[in-house]
Every structure is written in C-alpha cells, then in structure tokens.
Amino acid sequence: MQTQTSRIQQDLETLATYTSTPGQGVTRSSYSKEDTMAKEYLIGEMEKLHLHIYQDSVGTIFGRREGTIPDAPVVMFGSHYDSVVHGGAFDGAAGTVAALEVMRVLTEEHFCNDYPLELILMNAEEGATFGPCTGVTNSRAMVGTLTMEELRTVKNRFGQTKLEAMKEYGLNPDLASCVRKPGSIKNFVELHVEQGPVLDQAQVDVGLIRYLAGIGRYTLRFHGQTADSTAPMSSRKDALVAAAAFIQAFDAQIKALGEDVTGMMGKLDITPNSNQFVPERVEGKIEIRTFSKAITETTDFKQLIQTILDEVSHKYGIACELEEIRRVGYSNPTGPSIMNGDNVEKLRSICDHLGYRYLEINNGTGHDSMIMTDFCDTNMIYVPSRNHGVSHCPEEFTDYESIKKGADVLLEFIKEISKA
Structure with a gap:
C-alpha cells in the first residue's frame, strides 16, 4: 500500500484556493469564512x-x-489547516492532507x-x-x-475576542466537554513541513523528531530621554545605549548556561529612530529556546532578565520594564517536548524498509505535538521545505512527491501502532 501523489496535490491545491488574499499567499485565519470553506x-x-x-x-x-x-485508546493523527496572514500552502495543510490520504489508503x-x-x-494552531x-x-x-480567560481576552486583527x-463561526465553547480522559489517546502523530533548510540541504526524504524546543518570550522597554544630537554625552539618558548594554550582558548570561539553551533580543523598536536625536524609548523582544528540562526547572529566566535590567537601569539612570509573553497556564519558558523514543526507532526501520533517506532532527518550531507530549505518546514526521526553508510566506514550498514519501512513512507507522 502506498499513498498517491496526485490526490495529495489535488487536496493541497484545493485548500490553497480558500484564502482571503488571492495572489498574495494563503490567508486562512481560524473562525473565518475561508476556514469554513476548508472545513466543508x-x-x-x-x-x-x-x-x-x-x-x-x-x-x-x-x-x-x-x-x-x-x-480501546485511540491512535490519532493529523495536523492543522489554518494559516498566518499571507502565509503559504503547506504549513499545517501538508500534514492535514497526508493524514487524510493515509485514511483513504487504509479504507x-x-x-x-x-x-x-x-x-x-x-483550525486554530497559528498564534x-x-x-x-x-x-x-x-x-x-x-x-x-485552554482557558475561558484566554477566550474572553485575546483579540484578532479585527478587534474580536x-x-x-x-x-460568529457557530461555536459555543464548552471547554470541559473537549477534554480527553487520561489514557484515552494511545498515540498522537503529526506530519509537518520542516520550516527550515536542514532536510533539503542534507538531501534526505524524511526528518524524525526526538525533541521540540521549549520556548520563552519577554518584552522589555527602556525609557530614556530624547535630546538633540548636540546634547553633551555626559547629560544623556540614551535608551538605546542601555538596551545595547542589556543585550551584551544577557548574551553572556545565556552562553554561561551551556549549549542546551539559546536566547537573544532579536527585535528592537526605537523612538525616535533618527540619527539626529538621542533615543528616548526602546522596546525589545526576547526569545529563549531550550531542549533541556533541567534548565527550565532550575533557572528562573524572569529573575535573570530582571537582575540585568536593574543593573542597567541603575548604571544609565533610566527606567526599565519587563513583561512576560506567556501562554495561560504554562511556564515561561515552557519545557521541551520529548517524543516517544521507541517509536522513533520504529520510524527509522520504516524509512529503511521503504528506502527513504532520513535524518534525526531536533527543531525549535512549535506545533500541536508539543502540547500532546505530556498527555500521550507523541511523534512527528518532517518533510523537506524548499526555497531555503522559508515558511509563513507565499514562497513556502514542499514538492508533492516529498509529502507523498512522508505520508508513506506515516501510513506504515499507523498500521504498526494500531495493531495489538
């Protein structure tokens, strides 16, 4: 038994037409008209x-x-079919279509x-x-x-909670009714495009995942005082200089924690953003990623950041703010998601049997699978992303034959784990 490339292509090309931005990528936001069309x-x-x-x-x-x-507990497999604004046709949708095709072949x-x-x-994976x-x-x-607090407070780009x-989409959320009983899911399996260049550059067919990184996010604000470029250096309260000092100190602290954690302040908004004025305000966003549960359990990252901020504030005479960006009910950073190791070995054997080249890969991107790892045995299959691995944009691309190979691996895996 093997999956059919032509049906995978037909499904993906059809789903790509359900977009609110024709000609400008796929925009299929959760609870939208396009979501309804795809669902139907x-x-x-x-x-x-x-x-x-x-x-x-x-x-x-x-x-x-x-x-x-x-x-008996259920073997569950699939992915999401929503997209970001001006996204691509493969993120989420490839896994959805591959799972659908697997079910077709089994039937x-x-x-x-x-x-x-x-x-x-x-239909609501994209943050x-x-x-x-x-x-x-x-x-x-x-x-x-998932909490009602989140449903009542967070808003989309149209101002709707x-x-x-x-x-408006026709749902009346009863969160208690959605919760699965412990032990009711035997396995959760998701196929996804890599959203990175590793598999393509290595010229392999399939990626087998052992870990998804834990993620921590924070917003920092540095409040200085604007002044003309002629202002004496000794009198300045330069928010950007303070931010630069923080970045250097934070980088050193993260490096000191070892190879199992990464972190950076990778986005800065500067006011006024001009060569003629001393910056009075800088907002920066930090992202931390880690594959180590020990790091998340022993390191208080919020306090680590706050300590550096306090030192910077004192040294440069400016006010600093720290705001956590965190998922309700989860730690910040979240712990890494660990896939079922025995099943990774089964997937290796399946790839060998099919003659597909594979690579074990740990990846920092987030998926529904990262939520499921603490609830049931979970595994992920990646297929290569072309165009240097770009994703969340119209240029996102994975060739249909690659998705077919991933679907073949998924098919054989589902057959194996669904037998007593």
Whole structure:
C-alpha cells in the first residue's frame, strides 16, 4: 500500500484556493469564512470514507474508524489547516492532507486496525491570529489547558475576542466537554513541513523528531530621554545605549548556561529612530529556546532578565520594564517536548524498509505535538521545505512527491501502532 501523489496535490491545491488574499499567499485565519470553506471540503472528503465524523465545541474535526478492540485508546493523527496572514500552502495543510490520504489508503485496502483510528483536523494552531502564545488552541482544549480567560481576552486583527470569533463561526465553547480522559489517546502523530533548510540541504526524504524546543518570550522597554544630537554625552539618558548594554550582558548570561539553551533580543523598536536625536524609548523582544528540562526547572529566566535590567537601569539612570509573553497556564519558558523514543526507532526501520533517506532532527518550531507530549505518546514526521526553508510566506514550498514519501512513512507507522 502506498499513498498517491496526485490526490495529495489535488487536496493541497484545493485548500490553497480558500484564502482571503488571492495572489498574495494563503490567508486562512481560524473562525473565518475561508476556514469554513476548508472545513466543508475536508469533511466532504472524509464522508467518502464512511468515517464517523464529529466536531468538538472549539471546532476540532475528527473522523473515526473503529478497531477490533472495544473501548480501546485511540491512535490519532493529523495536523492543522489554518494559516498566518499571507502565509503559504503547506504549513499545517501538508500534514492535514497526508493524514487524510493515509485514511483513504487504509479504507481502500480494507486494513484491519485493532485500536480505533481518529483523523484529527485542527483550525486554530497559528498564534498569529490572536497574538503570541494563543495558538495550538485545539490541542490545548483536548488536554484541558485552554482557558475561558484566554477566550474572553485575546483579540484578532479585527478587534474580536477569540470567544466572539468562535461564536460568529457557530461555536459555543464548552471547554470541559473537549477534554480527553487520561489514557484515552494511545498515540498522537503529526506530519509537518520542516520550516527550515536542514532536510533539503542534507538531501534526505524524511526528518524524525526526538525533541521540540521549549520556548520563552519577554518584552522589555527602556525609557530614556530624547535630546538633540548636540546634547553633551555626559547629560544623556540614551535608551538605546542601555538596551545595547542589556543585550551584551544577557548574551553572556545565556552562553554561561551551556549549549542546551539559546536566547537573544532579536527585535528592537526605537523612538525616535533618527540619527539626529538621542533615543528616548526602546522596546525589545526576547526569545529563549531550550531542549533541556533541567534548565527550565532550575533557572528562573524572569529573575535573570530582571537582575540585568536593574543593573542597567541603575548604571544609565533610566527606567526599565519587563513583561512576560506567556501562554495561560504554562511556564515561561515552557519545557521541551520529548517524543516517544521507541517509536522513533520504529520510524527509522520504516524509512529503511521503504528506502527513504532520513535524518534525526531536533527543531525549535512549535506545533500541536508539543502540547500532546505530556498527555500521550507523541511523534512527528518532517518533510523537506524548499526555497531555503522559508515558511509563513507565499514562497513556502514542499514538492508533492516529498509529502507523498512522508505520508508513506506515516501510513506504515499507523498500521504498526494500531495493531495489538
């Protein structure tokens, strides 16, 4: 049994037409008209397979295929189909389509699964819709960490809260009803485009994931005093000089923690941004990534940042602010997500059997799988991203044959783990 490239291409090209920005990439925001159109198409394809189709109260679509073992935990596989504004046609959608194609082949070949199978299609993975740390909505609802506080407070670019957008979309969120019982999911499996250049540069077919990095984010503000470029150096309160001093000290502190953690202040907004005036205000954003649970458990990153800020504030005579950007109910940084190691070995064997070249890869991007790792055995399959690995833009591209190879690996893996 193998998947069909032509059907994968047809699905992806059809989904790409459901965009609010034709000719300017794919914009399919959660709870939008385009979301509805994509959902209707996907449900139509699922109906052809005679699956039991149902939707939870936050909009997650499931297509269930019963197994031979009554009341057994489910093998769940799929991804998301929403996109960022002016995004690409492959992020999320490739995994959604690959999972749909796997279910098609299993149905056509009358495969006998012991554990029930559930195709999962999620419509609110992208945090860009409602702001940082508001993504992976559907998976958080399943594991019980999505909150009504978030739904009532975060807003999209149109000024709607997530709750308002959900209700306009036709949902009435009952978060308690979405939560899966512990032990009810045997495995969660997601295929995704890499969103990086490693697999393409290595000329391999498949990436096998062992870890997804934990993520921490913070906003810093430095308040100085504007002055003309002729102002004496001794009298200045230069917010940018203070920010530069912070960056240097923060970089040294992160390096001192070792190779298991990275961090930077990679975005600066300067006011006034002019060579003629002393900067009076700088806002910067920090991002921390780590593959070490020990680091997140033993290091208070907020206090580390605050200590450096206090030193900078005292030295340069300016006010500094620290604001956490964090997901409600989660630590900042979050801990790294660890995939099931035994299943990684199974995936290696499958790749060898199929003759597909593979590479074990740890990646810093966030996916619904990172939410699921603490709830059930979870694994990810990556397929190469072309064009130097660019993503979240119209130039995002993965060739259809590459997705087919990833889907073949997914198919064989689902067959193996769904047997008693």
